[in-house]
Amino acid sequence: ASDLHHSCQWGSGIRWGDGPTDTGMQRLALSEDDKSVRDWFIQTMKDLKCKVTVDEMGNIFAVRPGRRADVPATFIGSHLDTQPTGGRYDGILGVLAGIEVIKTMNDMGLETEGGVGVVDWTNEEGARFPMSMISSGVWAECIPLARAHNLKEVPTVASLPTAASAPETMKSALQKIGYLGDIPCSYKSTPMAAHFEVHIEQGPYLVSANQRVGVVTAVQAYRWFRLNVIGRDTHTGTTAFEHRADALYAFAQMMVRAREVAASKGCLASVGIVEVKPGSVNTVPGEVSFSLDIRGPETKLVTEVEKELRTDFDAIAATEGAGIGKPCRVEWTLDFDSPAVKFHEDCIDCVQQSAQAVVADASVADTKSLVRTIMSGAGHDSVFTSKRVPTSMIFIPCKDGLSHHPEEFSTADDCATGASVILQAVVRYDRK
Amino acid sequence: ASDLHHSCQWGSGIRWGDGPTDTGMQRLALSEDDKSVRDWFIQTMKDLKCKVTVDEMGNIFAVRPGRRADVPATFIGSHLDTQPTGGRYDGILGVLAGIEVIKTMNDMGLETEGGVGVVDWTNEEGARFPMSMISSGVWAECIPLARAHNLKEVPTVASLPTAASAPETMKSALQKIGYLGDIPCSYKSTPMAAHFEVHIEQGPYLVSANQRVGVVTAVQAYRWFRLNVIGRDTHTGTTAFEHRADALYAFAQMMVRAREVAASKGCLASVGIVEVKPGSVNTVPGEVSFSLDIRGPETKLVTEVEKELRTDFDAIAATEGAGIGKPCRVEWTLDFDSPAVKFHEDCIDCVQQSAQAVVADASVADTKSLVRTIMSGAGHDSVFTSKRVPTSMIFIPCKDGLSHHPEEFSTADDCATGASVILQAVVRYDRK
Ligand SMILES: NC(=O)NCCC(=O)O
Ligand SMILES: NC(=O)NCCC(=O)O
Numbered sequence: 001a002s003d004l005h006h007s008c009q010w011g012s013g014i015r016w017g018d019g020p021t022d023t024g025m026q027r028l029a030l031s032e033d034d035k036s037v038r039d040w041f042i043q044t045m046k047d048l049k050c051k052v053t054v055d056e057m058g059n060i061f062a063v064r065p066g067r068r069a070d071v072p073a074t075f076i077g078s079h080l081d082t083q084p085t086g087g088r089y090d091g092i093l094g095v096l097a098g099i100e101v102i103k104t105m106n107d108m109g110l111e112t113e114g115g116v117g118v119v120d121w122t123n124e125e126g127a128r129f130p131m132s133m134i135s136s137g138v139w140a141e142c143i144p145l146a147r148a149h150n151l152k153e154v155p156t157v158a159s160l161p162t163a164a165s166a167p168e169t170m171k172s173a174l175q176k177i178g179y180l181g182d183i184p185c186s187y188k189s190t191p192m193a194a195h196f197e198v199h200i201e202q203g204p205y206l207v208s209a210n211q212r213v214g215v216v217t218a219v220q221a222y223r224w225f226r227l228n229v230i231g232r233d234t235h236t237g238t239t240a241f242e243h244r245a246d247a248l249y250a251f252a253q254m255m256v257r258a259r260e261v262a263a264s265k266g267c268l269a270s271v272g273i274v275e276v277k278p279g280s281v282n283t284v285p286g287e288v289s290f291s292l293d294i295r296g297p298e299t300k301l302v303t304e305v306e307k308e309l310r311t312d313f314d315a316i317a318a319t320e321g322a323g324i325g326k327p328c329r330v331e332w333t334l335d336f337d338s339p340a341v342k343f344h345e346d347c348i349d350c351v352q353q354s355a356q357a358v359v360a361d362a363s364v365a366d367t368k369s370l371v372r373t374i375m376s377g378a379g380h381d382s383v384f385t386s387k388r389v390p391t392s393m394i395f396i397p398c399k400d401g402l403s404h405h406p407e408e409f410s411t412a413d414d415c416a417t418g419a420s421v422i423l424q425a426v427v428r429y430d431r432k
Numbered sequence: 433a434s435d436l437h438h439s440c441q442w443g444s445g446i447r448w449g450d451g452p453t454d455t456g457m458q459r460l461a462l463s464e465d466d467k468s469v470r471d472w473f474i475q476t477m478k479d480l481k482c483k484v485t486v487d488e489m490g491n492i493f494a495v496r497p498g499r500r501a502d503v504p505a506t507f508i509g510s511h512l513d514t515q516p517t518g519g520r521y522d523g524i525l526g527v528l529a530g531i532e533v534i535k536t537m538n539d540m541g542l543e544t545e546g547g548v549g550v551v552d553w554t555n556e557e558g559a560r561f562p563m564s565m566i567s568s569g570v571w572a573e574c575i576p577l578a579r580a581h582n583l584k585e586v587p588t589v590a591s592l593p594t595a596a597s598a599p600e601t602m603k604s605a606l607q608k609i610g611y612l613g614d615i616p617c618s619y620k621s622t623p624m625a626a627h628f629e630v631h632i633e634q635g636p637y638l639v640s641a642n643q644r645v646g647v648v649t650a651v652q653a654y655r656w657f658r659l660n661v662i663g664r665d666t667h668t669g670t671t672a673f674e675h676r677a678d679a680l681y682a683f684a685q686m687m688v689r690a691r692e693v694a695a696s697k698g699c700l701a702s703v704g705i706v707e708v709k710p711g712s713v714n715t716v717p718g719e720v721s722f723s724l725d726i727r728g729p730e731t732k733l734v735t736e737v738e739k740e741l742r743t744d745f746d747a748i749a750a751t752e753g754a755g756i757g758k759p760c761r762v763e764w765t766l767d768f769d770s771p772a773v774k775f776h777e778d779c780i781d782c783v784q785q786s787a788q789a790v791v792a793d794a795s796v797a798d799t800k801s802l803v804r805t806i807m808s809g810a811g812h813d814s815v816f817t818s819k820r821v822p823t824s825m826i827f828i829p830c831k832d833g834l835s836h837h838p839e840e841f842s843t844a845d846d847c848a849t850g851a852s853v854i855l856q857a858v859v860r861y862d863r864k
Contacts, residue, residue, distance in 0.1 A: 084710035085665050085718070127712040156711030203670035222669060224713055233517050235836040236702035236725045237654060238635035238809035241695055243833070248703055249691060255684035263673055270668035271680055272713045274706055278516040279588030280559040281656055281704045281723040281767075282810075283836040286517070291713040293668045324832075335713075377670035378714075400756075401675070404667040404715040 003044075004096040004415065007080070008088050010036040014406040024406020025088055028157060029081035029123035030058065030170070035177035037080050041095065041120055048102050050118070053190065054181030057135035057148060058122040058174045061190055064102050066115040066430070072191040073115030074426050076101055077136075077381055078199060079124035084156070086125070087408020089200045089398060089415075095120050097198045097419040104423060112430045114193050121381040122170075122179075128153050129170050130224065130291070131336040136381035138185045140388050145185060149174075154291075155275055187388040194347055194429050195385035198394040198418040200410050202378050204401030212362070212417055213355040214374035214395030217348055219383050221302045221340040222295040227313070229254075231321055231328040233278060233286035245321025248276055248285040250328045253316045254309075258292065261308045267296035268377075269305060291335075297375065299339040341383050346432065347392035347425070348373075354424035355394065358417055378403075390429075394421050436528040436847065439512070440520050442468040446838040456838020457520055460589060461513035461555035462490065462602070467609035469512050473527065473552055480534050482550070485622065486613030489567035489580060490554040490606045493622055496534050498547040498862070504623035505547030506858050508533055509568075509813055510631060511556035516588070518557070519840020521632045521830060521847075527552050529630045529851040536855060544862045546625050553813040554602075554611075560589050561602050562656065562723070563768040568813035570617045572820050577617060581606075586723075587707055619820040626779055626861050627817035630826040630850040632842050634810050636833030644794070644849055645787040646806035646827030649780055651815050653734045653772040654727040659745070661686075663753055663760040665710060665718035677753025680708055680717040682760045685748045690724065690741055699728035699737045700809075723767075729807065731771040773815050778864065779824035779857070780805075786856035787826065790849055810835075822861075826853050 005020075011027025011034070027033045038060060042052050045062035052062045063073045078094020098118030105116065121139075126132030129151045137143035149171035152158075158167040174180040183189055201207070206214050231247035255271050262269035273291040294309075296302045310332065317328040352371070359370040374395055385391045396418040399409040437452075443459025443466070459465045470492060474484050477494035484494045495505045510526020530550030537548065553571075558564030561583045569575035581603035584590075590599040606612040615621055633639070638646050663679035687703050694701035705723040726741075728734045742764065749760040784803070791802040806827055817823045828850040831841040 083665075083712050083715050085712075085715065125712075126714060130713050132714065154711065154713070201670070202667050204675065220669070233515075233837045234834060235634050235810060236700065236704060237652070237727050237811065238633070238833070238835060239700075241691060241700070243636065246702075248706065249687060252684040252687035255681060256688060259673060259681060268668065268671075268673070270678075270714075270716055272668060272708075272715050272717060273711050274680065274708045276704075276706045279586065279705050280515050280517075280557075280836070281562050281586070281725055282558060282564065282702075283515050283517065283704050284702055285704060286837070293713055295669050378667060379669065401670070402664075402666060403670060404712070405665040405718070 003099060004088065004092060007037055007040060007092060007096060011082065014085060016407045021088065025082040025086045026084055027082045028084060028128040029125065030128065030173035030177055034081055038120065038179060041080065044099060045118065048106060050102065053183050054179060055183040055185040055190060056145060056181055057138050057185040058179035058181060059135050059139060059185060060120040061117055063115045063117040064105065066112040068113055071114040072193045073117040074193045074429055075117040075119050075195045076422055076426060077119035077121055077195055078197050079121045079381065081123055081125050083125055083127045083404045085406055086404060087406060089408050089410050090202065090403050091124055093415055093418065094197050094199050097422055100419045101423045101426065112427065114430055116426055124381055128157050130154050132379050133381050133384055135185065136384035139187055140384040141186055142384055142387060154273060156273060192385065192389045194390040195382055196347065196392065196422050196425050197380055197382045198422045199380060200398040200403060201395040201401065202398065202403035205374060206395060206397035207399065207401055211372050211397065212359050212370040213421055214372055215348060215351045215355055216376050216393035216395055217343055217373045219341040219376040219379060220295055220297045221299040222293060222338050222379060223302055223306060223334065224336040225292040226333045226335055227290055227292055228331040229288045229317060229328055231286050232326055234284045236282045236284055239284060242323035244284050245324065245326050245328050246284045247288040247328055250317050250320040251288045251290060254313050257312050257316065258309055261312065262294065262305050265296065265301050265305055267294060267301050267305045269294050295377065297340065338379050338383055341386055343386055343392035344390035347390045347429065350425040350428040351392050351394050351421065354421045354428060357424060358420045394418055435531060436520065436524060439469055439472060439524060439528060443514065446517060448839045453520065457514040457518045458516055459514045460516065460560040461557065462560065462605035462609055466513055470552065470611060473512065476531060477550065480538060482534065485615050486611060487615040487617040487622060488577060488613055489570050489617040490611035490613065491567050491571060491617060492552040493549055495547045495549040496537065498544040500545055503546040504625045505549040506625045506861055507549040507551050507627045508854055508858060509551035509553055509627055510629050511553045511813065513555055513557050515557055515559045515836045517838055518836060519838055521840050521842050522634065522835050523556055525847055525850065526629050526631050529854055532851045533855045533858065544859065546862055548858055556813055560585050562586050564811050565813050565816055567617065568816035571619055572816040573618055574816055574819055586705060588705060624817065624821045626822040627814055628779065628824065628854050628857050629812055629814045630854045631812060632830040632835060633827040633833065634830065634835035637806060638827060638829035639831065639833055643804050643829065644791050644802040645853060646804055647780060647784045647787055648808050648825035648827055649775055649805045651773040651808040651811060652727055652729045653731040654725060654770050654811060655734055655738065655766065656768040657724040658765045658767055659722055659724055660763045661720045661749060661760055663718050664758055666716045668714045668716055671716060674755035676716050677756065677758050677760050678716045679720040679760055682749050682752040683720045683722060686745050689744050689748065693740050693744065694726065694737050697728065697733050697737055699726060699733050701726050701737060727809065729772065770811050770815055773818055775818055775824035776822035779822045779861065782857040782860040783824050783826055783853065786853045786860060789856060790852045826850055
């Protein structure tokens with residue numbers, strides 16, 4: 001846990017309390033702060049006698065060798081990048097727990113059959129480059145390398161005062177901080193026996209039920225879109241409502257509708273980024289682009305929400321501007337698609353057994369009840385590793401279920417529990 | 433008219449047709465392009481033997497002397513700044529018509545009692561610095577100089593690639609282009625006998641009724657606000673709708689409501705600028721700030737709309753986040769307030785008589801019907817001059833009533849009519 005906060009010196013964000021660690025994080029992928037923490041991670045792993053490699057997506061793999069050189073290592077992975085107003089646990093915990101596991105193994109002189117690795121996946125958040133889990137996606141050969149390399153940063157980042165004059169691509173950003181490695185980014189070049197990940201839940205179930213560990217069996221589906229609404233610029237003071245094709249008014253109705261439709265199907269729909277043009281108090285906006293994130297427990301539910309919204313958004317656009325025969329139009333671009341995932345039975349078993357073992361000495365009558373199976377609402381790199389190798393995850397509780405917020409918090413105890421469970425899970429898997 | 437397009441070489445904007453003048457304008461106040469057109473304006477007026485002065489707000493006054501040095505000049509004024517996606521007529525026509533009037537007077541050797549002046553008012557649009565008509569407002573001593581000098585540019589401009597690293601204030605921007613004059617900005621230092629302004633209508637009444645001239649008798653009221661909605665950042669994938677305090681969802685409902693309320697009272701309500709933070713696809717926005725422009729034919733109607741929206745927005749904010757006991761909050765800041773205005777009878781009479789005289793030779797039976805009185809939906813510098821000196825305005829038709837759009841257009845004939853009417857109006861007023 002002290003290492004965790006140590007690693008947060010690079011990119012510490014909004015302060016919310018007086019304590020030395022009472023800040024959030026702002027460590028966007030491939031920023032200078034991300035470079036610093038990567039450098040630190042590599043040095044730490046080398047000091048722990050791991051072999052370190054970096055691939056074409058900047059993924060960093062550090063392996064503690066096992067007895068046998070002919071079998072791939074079992075990996076512990078997560079990410080060191082954060083949201084612009086993120087916290088100290090999302091992703092960071094997973095990598096730091098990996099370091100902790102390697103340290104403990106070294107201390108105990110524990111030998112494994114295959115090696116044990118720790119991986120820092122690049123741009124998991126999708127906050128700077130708008131495809132989450134993109135680099136595990138390339139590794140899994142689910143996302144083409146060229147598409148990932150050419151992906152541009154989002155406008156909010158591109159407009160930061162420190163930003164380059166033109167939006168960076170992932171490739172240029174990788175080059176800039178010296179993390180464009182030469183190993184192909186593929187499960188074929190960097191094979192794994194399995195992938196385990198410990199993460200804060202980011203939701204309210206464990207914390208509100210006073211449970212200690214979530215055995216993650218599945219991840220819900222999600223799809224990210226960029227939408228463009230095109231209307232007509234005009235004067236706010238002289239243009240009657242009937243004479244407007246107000247792209248922003250159309251957007252507002254779309255956002256309200258999106259929640260209605262998603263809620264009706266037990267799904268979520270969210271808008272995080274909005275750009276309004278030309279951006280003048282007294283000009284009715286002629287163009288609005290926005291991000292839309294649709295999620296649901298089943299892929300087909302996400303498809304249903306998308307379908308209904310396509311129809312509804314068209315209808316909203318068609319109405320706004322109809323009075324002047326110049327209705328708004330709306331265009332959809334799919335940025336990212338992650339169908340629902342089920343994790344591997346073997347990995348789930350290892351996590352389940354390890355979790356029970358770790359909570360067994362808790363001072364409650366029924367320790368079984370401290371562990372539950374759970375579905376993840378968020379995406380994780382484990383989603384993509386699961387396409388190629390046995391995978392599962394461990395959740396620990398976080399305060400108020402709050403994440404993607406500077407005040408994101410998990411107790412040192414819970415973090416330690418997570419690290420213990422993943423250590424045992426990896427050892428159990430290695431012995432199978 | 434050729435001078436008009438000549439002056440549009442500085443800051444010409446979005447191209448919409450093939451002709452040499454088929455572009456819009458992007459000449460934000462106090463930009464490099466604004467400096468260039470100001471330099472040109474001053475040189476032109478000096479060549480026409482006018483005396484030129486610049487005040488502390490960068491307003492440029494050029495005066496052609498009359499017989500008597502002891503009476504103030506009658507002014508023709510408007511502005512050379514434009515919207516980010518503006519056209520070639522809004523404001524520009526008014527200044528260029530002034531130049532035309534001086535040229536004609538010189539050519540005819542016409543002597544006047546008092547002098548005749550042309551004024552270019554700074555930042556009339558309010559597009560870069562979010563108070564429209566700010567510099568005529570300071571001149572009228574309705575807006576304190578310090579408030580104007582300290583006003584910051586809007587975020588959309590501040591984030592342009594060419595922008596300074598910190599948002600500019602009006603004072604720093606004036607200094608930067610060398611237009612911070614040393615004459616006090618006041619009607620006491622630069623007195624006027626009267627102020628006339630010719631402008632495109634920016635609305636559909638003249639053009640749709642095939643009328644040639646609008647005699648402007650009044651200007652509707654408007655008020656500009658900046659609103660801040662504060663909610664809570666959180667994860668889009670793991671946070672149920674009931675657990676959100678989504679500042680953007682609250683905004684969307686507010687915008688929909690604003691139109692409803694405004695429409696119910698014959699008013700307008702418009703949002704032109706929206707900033708969403710932190711601006712990440714998978715973070716529910718915790719903060720949204722936006723501009724709100726409320727207009728109506730009577731000041732008290734604008735007050736009513738404001739009052740109702742304050743109540744409704746509070747209710748919307750209170751609902752979003754209520755489920756977690758952390759409802760959104762909304763804060764209002766008044767940026768600009770312009771009550772409804774009635775112009776001066778004497779000036780209106782001069783315009784009315786001049787307009788009738790100018791259209792008298794049109795080849796229609798009833799030339800009277802080519803002229804109508806009209807209320808302005810937009811604000812103009814004449815609003816502030818009217819607080820101190822007799823004032824009125826002349827409207828000419830523009831295509832589709834469209835303004836604050838690159839395709840804004842008026843025919844050369846209509847522009848010439850406007851110039852003729854204002855020439856006659858000034859001479860008539862001088863002779864009163
Ligand atoms: N765990 C996490 O926050 N991942 C980011 C991808 C997502 O939006 O679910
Ligand atoms: N005429 C004009 O567009 N003025 C700008 C101020 C306003 O928004 O009415």
